[in-house]
Amino acid sequence: xxxxxxxxxxxxxxxxxxxxxxxxxxxxxxxxxxxxxxxxxxxxxxxxxxxxxxxxxxxxxxxxxxxxxxxxxxxxxxxxxxxxxxxxxxxxxxxxxxxxxxxxxxxxxxxxxxxxxxxxxxxxxxxxxxxxxxxxxxxx
Amino acid sequence: xxxxxxxxxxxxxxxxxxxxxxxxxxxxxxxxxxxxxxxxxxxxxxxxxxxxxxxxxxxxxxxxxxxxxxxxxxxxxxxxxxxxxxxxxxxxxxxxxxxxxxxxxxxxxxxxxxxxxxxxxxxxxxxxxxxxxxxxxxxx
Numbered sequence: 001x002x003x004x005x006x007x008x009x010x011x012x013x014x015x016x017x018x019x020x021x022x023x024x025x026x027x028x029x030x031x032x033x034x035x036x037x038x039x040x041x042x043x044x045x046x047x048x049x050x051x052x053x054x055x056x057x058x059x060x061x062x063x064x065x066x067x068x069x070x071x072x073x074x075x076x077x078x079x080x081x082x083x084x085x086x087x088x089x090x091x092x093x094x095x096x097x098x099x100x101x102x103x104x105x106x107x108x109x110x111x112x113x114x115x116x117x118x119x120x121x122x123x124x125x126x127x128x129x130x131x132x133x134x135x136x137x138x139x140x
Numbered sequence: 141x142x143x144x145x146x147x148x149x150x151x152x153x154x155x156x157x158x159x160x161x162x163x164x165x166x167x168x169x170x171x172x173x174x175x176x177x178x179x180x181x182x183x184x185x186x187x188x189x190x191x192x193x194x195x196x197x198x199x200x201x202x203x204x205x206x207x208x209x210x211x212x213x214x215x216x217x218x219x220x221x222x223x224x225x226x227x228x229x230x231x232x233x234x235x236x237x238x239x240x241x242x243x244x245x246x247x248x249x250x251x252x253x254x255x256x257x258x259x260x261x262x263x264x265x266x267x268x269x270x271x272x273x274x275x276x277x278x279x280x
Contacts, residue, residue: 007192021197024188048164052147057161058225059203066199085198089229 002034003078008071025060025067030102032075037107039072043121045098055095058129061121062090065131068103069117073135076110080140083115087134096121096128113137142174143218148211165204170242172215177247179212183261185238195235198269201261202230205271208243209257213275216250220280223255227274236261236268253277 002009010016012029026044033039041064049060066088073083102122109116117133142149150156152169166184173179181204189200206228213223242262249256257273 011192019192019197020188020190021200025199048160050160052151052159053222057159057203057206058228059165059199059206060161062202062206062228062230063197063199066197066202070198082193084232084235086232087230088198088202088232090202090227092224092226092228095224 002076005079006074006077006081007079008074008077021063022067025064027067029071032071034075037072037076037110039068039075039105041068041071041103041105043101043103045096045101047098050098053095055097058090058092061092061096061129062088062131064101064103065090065119065121065129066133068105068121069119069131069133070135072105073107073110073115073117076107077137081137082140083135083137085133085135088131089133090129090131092129093127096123099123101128142216145219146214146217146221147219148214148217161203162207165207167207169211172211174215177212177216177250179208179215179245181208181211181243181245183241183243185236185241187238190238193235195237198230198232201232201236201269202228202271204241204243205230205259205261205269206273208245208261209259209271209273210275212245212259213247213250213255213257216247217277221277222280223275223277225273225275228271229273230269230271232269233267236263239263241268
C-alpha cells in the first residue's frame, strides 16, 4: 500500500521539487513499481563528471546507483519515514561517456528496518556498473 | 621513484588543468606522500549535492572517497599508466552537511597490476564515511 503523501510521491507527482542531488545527476523516473520494489531511472552524465581520461568518474556512477536503489525503497515508505544508505558496494565494468545512462533498481529484501537493495547501470544497452546497498528505515 | 611527468604530477604542479570531476567536488590536495602511499585531500560539499533531508547524498561522498583513494595510487604511477577503479565499497557513518570535508587515502597493497586502497572522509573532525577500493594499473 503506497503512501502518496510521502516525500517521494509528492515529488514524483510534482507537488514538491526534486532534491538538488537529483537535478545534478539529471534524474528522470521512467518506471516505478513499489509493489514489486523495482524502479527504472534515467540519468544524464554531464561534462562536470569526467575524469582525466574523458570518462565519467566512478564516484558519479556510484552516485547514480545510489539514486537508483534509494528511490526503489523510498517509493515504498510512509510519510515521515526515510532510509539512509549505510553501505554501498559498486563494481565497475566498463567506462561511461557523457550522455544518457539508465539505472535499474530493486529492493531485494525489505525488512522492518534493514533493507537490501541492488542496482544496475546501463549506457547504450551495455552494462556499465552494478551495485548492492544496505539501507535502514528510520522515522522522523 | 615518482615520475613527475605523469598526468597527476603535471596537474599538481599546475602544468595541466585539474579534471572536471575534481573541480565539481571542490578538490585541493593538502598532502601527497607517494613513498608512503598516503594522501590528504580537501573537498567542498556544494548545495547541488544535497538530498531531501538537506544532507550530502551518499553517492557524492562515495565520489569524494573515490577521488581520495584514486589519487593516492595515481601519484605513484609512471607517465602513460592509469588505474581505473574496479570495485568501491563505502560505509556511511553519519550525515554530512554542505561545506568542507577532508579525505585521507592510503595504498594498502600495491601490486604490479591489482592494488587495494582505503580511505576515510571527515567533517569537523568527525568521521563521516570510510571506503575500500580495488584499482587495476593499465598502460595506454
